[in-house]
Amino acid sequence: xxxxxxxxxxxxxxxxxxxxxxxxxxxxxxxxxxxxxxxxxxxxxxxxxxxxxxxxxxxxxxxxxxxxxxxxxxxxxxxxxxxxxxxxxxxxxxxxxxxxxxxxxxxxxxxxxxxxxxxxxxxxxxxxxxxxxxxxxxxxxxxxxxxxxxxxxxxxxxxxxxxxxxxxxxxxxxxxxxxxxxxxxxxxxxxxxxxxxxxxxxxxxxxxxxxxxxxxxxxxxxxxxxxxxxxxxxxxxxxxxxxxxxxxxxxxxxxxxxxxxxxxxxxxxxxxxxxxxxxxxx
Numbered sequence: 001x002x003x004x005x006x007x008x009x010x011x012x013x014x015x016x017x018x019x020x021x022x023x024x025x026x027x028x029x030x031x032x033x034x035x036x037x038x039x040x041x042x043x044x045x046x047x048x049x050x051x052x053x054x055x056x057x058x059x060x061x062x063x064x065x066x067x068x069x070x071x072x073x074x075x076x077x078x079x080x081x082x083x084x085x086x087x088x089x090x091x092x093x094x095x096x097x098x099x100x101x102x103x104x105x106x107x108x109x110x111x112x113x114x115x116x117x118x119x120x121x122x123x124x125x126x127x128x129x130x131x132x133x134x135x136x137x138x139x140x141x142x143x144x145x146x147x148x149x150x151x152x153x154x155x156x157x158x159x160x161x162x163x164x165x166x167x168x169x170x171x172x173x174x175x176x177x178x179x180x181x182x183x184x185x186x187x188x189x190x191x192x193x194x195x196x197x198x199x200x201x202x203x204x205x206x207x208x209x210x211x212x213x214x215x216x217x218x219x220x221x222x223x224x225x226x227x228x229x230x231x232x233x234x235x236x237x238x239x240x241x242x243x244x245x246x247x248x249x250x251x252x253x254x255x256x257x258x259x260x261x262x263x264x265x266x267x268x269x270x271x272x273x274x275x276x277x278x279x280x281x282x
Contacts, residue, residue: 017036017087017088019240020076021033021044021045021046021090021092022064022092022123025047026054027193028092028142028187030056031233032090032233033045035230035237037056037057039241042058043058044075045060045061045062046075046093047063048063048065062075062078066120066123069122069126072122072126073126076130080130086127086130089123089139091119091123091141095116096154096157096195096197097157097200098199099204100155100205101155103202103208104201104202108156108201113156113159116157116160124139124141124171131175131179132175132180135178135179138181138182138183139180139183140184140185140236140239141182141185143168144161144187145187145255146158146161147161147162147184148162148165148259149258150274152274153208153215168182169182169184184239184247184249185236185249185251186255187251188252188255189223189227190228190229195219211280214279227251231251235249236251
């Protein structure tokens with residue numbers, strides 16, 4: 001399925017979409033950039049060090065620091081100047097963090113929010129004026145099942161995804177009148193290098209050492225058994241191009257199951273199941 005799309009697209013533009021994918025050098029971002037390019041879309045992938053990113057046919061990698069407003073504004077202006085428009089923004093860049101909430105300094109938590117939340121906000125705010133003036137556009141925010149689930153020993157990371165969920169859903173209501181949609185993709189565990197690059201607590205405490213190690217082993221095992229990045233990328237592609245998009249797209253069978261369970265299972269039973277899954281004391 002590599003033919004160039006024809007007819008109306010999600011952005012209201014006939015033909016190929018001009019897309020930006022942040023964090024496109026590995027994992028879900030790389031798989032998403034590859035999937036979009038394979039469908040004939042114009043893809044600008046970003047990374048903090050684009051020179052080290054794998055080469056993908058049809059994907060142009062550029063440097064971007066999502067914590068820098070100047071870097072973001074320069075990228076957006078460049079894409080508009082070269083391609084005339086931005087149809088889709090996929091906010092994928094970010095990082096993980098593990099450890100008990102008490103074990104990370106507030107400064108470490110703030111750095112995590114600066115990437116996972118404020119970086120996403122900066123990128124979105126940079127493209128919105130253009131999309132609003134054109135009367136079309138799609139922002140796809142990569143969230144997580146941890147945007148609606150608790151995650152012991154990943155509290156700060158779960159908090160960033162909860163923030164992304166609330167901000168995205170609120171924003172979507174604001175911009176629909178301008179032909180712009182904001183949608184969420186919610187993967188569960190994905191078999192990428194994400195766990196290996198997860199930030200560890202900067203002030204570890206002996207009181208949490210055993211249970212932190214248990215949580216790390218649970219997360220690593222689940223990630224190794226998780227969905228391939230291409231599974232998530234296929235859902236991102238659908239979220240970016242659906243003529244009538246949903247607000248939320250769960251990605252993969254586990255994400256679908258836990259989404260249903262979160263809605264239907266009584267709170268006490270769900271709480272007990274979460275503790276069992278995370279090997280926490282009864």
